[in-house]
Amino acid sequence: MTTTDSLVDRPATSPAFQPISGGRKTKNLFATVLVTLAFLLALVPLGWLLVTVVVNGFEAITTSTWWSHSLKGVMPDEVNGGVYHAIYGSVIQSLICAIIAVPVGIFTAIYLVEYGRGKLAKTVTFMVDILSGVPSIVAALFIFALWITAFGFPKSALAVSFALVLLMLPVVVRSTEEMLRLVPDQLREASYALGVPKWKTIVRVVLPTAMSGMVTGVMLAIARVMGETAPVLVLVGYSRSINFDAFDGNMASLPLLIMNELMNPEAAGQLRVWGAALTLILLVMLFNLVAALVSRFSAVRSK
Amino acid sequence: MAKRIDIKDVDIYYGKFHAVEGVTVSVPPKNVTAFIGPSGCGKSTVLRTLNRMHEVIPGARVEGQVLLDGEDIYGTNVDPVQVRRTIGMVFQQPNPFPTMSIRDNVVAGLKLAGTRDKKKLDEVAERALRGANLWTEVKDRLNKPGSGLSGGQQQRLCIARAIAVQPDVLLMDEPCSALDPISTLAIEDLIGQLKQDYTIVIVTHNMQQAARVSDQTAFFNLAGVGQPGRLIECNDTEKIFSNPEEKATEDYISGRFG
Secondary structure (H helix, E strand, C coil), rough: CHHHHHHHCCCCCCCCCCCCCCHHHHHHHHHHHHHHHHHHHHHHHHHHHHHHHHHHHHHHCCCCCCCCCCCCCCCCCCCCCCHHHHHHHHHHHHHHHHHHHHHHHHHHHHHHHCCCCCHHHHHHHHHHHHHHCHHHHHHHHHHHHHHHCCCCCCCCCHHHHHHHHHHHHHHHHHHHHHHHHHHHHHHHHHHHHHHCHHHHHHHHHHHHHHHHHHHHHHHHHHHHHHHHHHHHHHHCCCCCCCCCCCCCCCCCCCHHHHHHHCCCCCCHHHHHHEEEEEHHCCCCHHHEEEEHHHHHHHHCCCC | CCCCEEEEEEEECCCCEEEEEEEEECCCCCEEEECCCCCCCHHHHHHHHHHHHHHHCCCCEEEEEECCCCEECCCCCHHHHHHHHHHHHHCCCCCCCCCCCCCHHHCHHHHHHHCCHHHHHHHHHHHHHCCCHHHHHHHHCCCCCCHCCHHHHHHHHHEEEEHHHHCEEEEECCCCCCCCCHHHHHHHHHHHHCCCCCCCEEEEECHHHHHHHEEEEEEECCCCCCCCCCEEEEEEEHHHHCCCCCHHHHHHHHHCCC
């Protein structure tokens, strides 16, 4: 009888390892395809944007005067001049902002991680959360109302920097806080056990250990505020020539230059828009690159 | 160098939780005292009150007296930083400072206290590393990061770091529990040498280790979960392990519970 034969041929126990079932293979394939597609989809706008900006802006940034001249006396339809004045403006506004926001942000983070207990710390955390949700135009209008309307100071690059501080502060606090929390408590205890006071433990043990990550966070925060447009639109006038004075007068910056040249219907204006956009991307990239280098340089090594 | 510690009727609390109740122990100078007992009985907690390290934890407080050569380390004008400079500590997990070289790790205590003299620091580093039996292994790579050493070497580095500041007492909180038997033996040998100069208190889960390294042993236990831990018996190590006075001690060391 055939049935008895097959029963005899069958092993007494089924093998421990079964081949992967068809259903599982299908599910795995489906999931792999799905995440890969999602990744590619996310990549499309990024790649598209980069290619468009590079293609349209490459001609502008390779002209001989682009990196060294301003647009002073350059006709709207004339392909000439450069964005030196706007690069200077973008960099100086971000730097003034960083000089204020970085120390305040780092000290706030140190307070929150090392000292903060109870109600005050909770309030500070809450405020930082709120600040990180403030739109840039609101920050700009707040500084306008306070600094220019109420205090009567003129529109200036400094006012822009103040608005940028409001945007940068929560980013610095948050990233520094994360990095400080990553430092193991064991290191703090080791330091206390040697008879090192708390403040010195923070300065000499905790901060060096977290330094690399903190630098990255600060650099990324600077790169972020550099492209902010709302504050420069509200708080400073545009200038086609170089102004080194951050405390007074109109000063160009890359986003502001882009906004102004957008209103220029000539081909030369379009060229400058793309060129300035590409310049801004390159500038931010440069900052990220410096951040990566500094963080690698200050990273904790074990060999 | 090498002072005695008298713990007098100490109660320890974490917030409202009564962690340790009524502990009284004397630790003679140049002597190794082992704290043994089941997990959660408060032996590490007692150890951490001996150099006021428990204060790092919010809400922790101590009642009673801890006398170092007759001077209460919980006195009103006593600076905990000074206490910790006098009473050093080695932790369960080796914790060298990752940003510092081997040499800088050893002299970290002096350096952070403001000593700048490079020659003196080099001398201290060598003496401490020799004291911790680590010198021959690391003398050619003193400027390499301390975190590149093996676990046992890192723990000896931490001991070197603790003795570099020349404390009067050395506290060790399960210093060998993260180490293999060979590294453990190295540390135990080291403890035997260190007691020539230091008063040592060691917490250990390993009863053979307590029997091997200590002169006197204190057994801690707790009545139940949520109950405070208390000292059951403190006596010469030999007596504790051969003929303990308390039934609970005998049960514990003979493996009948815990």
